[in-house]
Amino acid sequence: MKDTDSVFKALADPHRRELLDRLYESNGQTLGELCEGLPMARQSVSQHLDVLEAANLIAIEWRGREKLHYVNPVPIHEIYERWIRKHEAQRLAALHEFKTKLERGRK
Amino acid sequence: MKDTDSVFKALADPHRRELLDRLYESNGQTLGELCEGLPMARQSVSQHLDVLEAANLIAIEWRGREKLHYVNPVPIHEIYERWIRKHEAQRLAALHEFKTKLERGRK
DNA sequence: TAGTCATGCAGGTCATAGCCTGCATAATGT
DNA sequence: ACATTATGCAGGCTATGACCTGCATGACTA
Numbered sequence: 329m330k331d332t333d334s335v336f337k338a339l340a341d342p343h344r345r346e347l348l349d350r351l352y353e354s355n356g357q358t359l360g361e362l363c364e365g366l367p368m369a370r371q372s373v374s375q376h377l378d379v380l381e382a383a384n385l386i387a388i389e390w391r392g393r394e395k396l397h398y399v400n401p402v403p404i405h406e407i408y409e410r411w412i413r414k415h416e417a418q419r420l421a422a423l424h425e426f427k428t429k430l431e432r433g434r435k
Numbered sequence: 436m437k438d439t440d441s442v443f444k445a446l447a448d449p450h451r452r453e454l455l456d457r458l459y460e461s462n463g464q465t466l467g468e469l470c471e472g473l474p475m476a477r478q479s480v481s482q483h484l485d486v487l488e489a490a491n492l493i494a495i496e497w498r499g500r501e502k503l504h505y506v507n508p509v510p511i512h513e514i515y516e517r518w519i520r521k522h523e524a525q526r527l528a529a530l531h532e533f534k535t536k537l538e539r540g541r542k
Numbered sequence: 543t544a545g546t547c548a549t550g551c552a553g554g555t556c557a558t559a560g561c562c563t564g565c566a567t568a569a570t571g572t
Numbered sequence: 573a574c575a576t577t578a579t580g581c582a583g584g585c586t587a588t589g590a591c592c593t594g595c596a597t598g599a600c601t602a
Binding site (some may be wrong): 411 | 437512515522
């Protein structure tokens, strides 16, 4: 799967975005910690984390029987660089055109 | 569905991202134009465009029997503002920590 | 060494996403 | 008026995603 694609797919699920948010707040949490308060089984959380790992959004480190999860900020930054900023460049122009269209529509 | 959610979901599909890209290159295309070269039926493209519209990423305008599609740059910008930039703030710190972890792993 | 704790692995269910075909409708051109 | 063109709507098929339960494994701990 293309890099960009796996990242967007991974970010598509709100639970996964929440997991990422939690890791940004406190990096290196275990699976057990990440499960706390989430309304689903440990196995489901684990599957979500697998998806995040496959997209390279997090990295895993084992400490004994504990699995630690670390954010990798690179892919999101790359999405921004490669995809969003490209659109940003045209943003003001497009925004202007869009508003003009709306105004035309109002007449 | 939450705003952020519908936007991320809409962006999750590569065909939809390509449609957006095409509209950024040439705004206001008809359904027929957007179908050209895509390896799927018109109806499928139409469904993808519906998803983009539901996420407010594009707006529709009718001209006779033709349906024109216009990019709305706002939601992507908001995703950036609300979600990506928040993470950017911690990016350098996290990146540093991440590298440190990798180096620890290498020992 | 025996128990418990953190996790993996396998499989099954259910809803939904993505795609199609077939037919309907409304605008346009001749 | 009629044929053509641009699109919508309905339904069905299939793959996949998100979730679960049940059992297995390997690491700590008493």
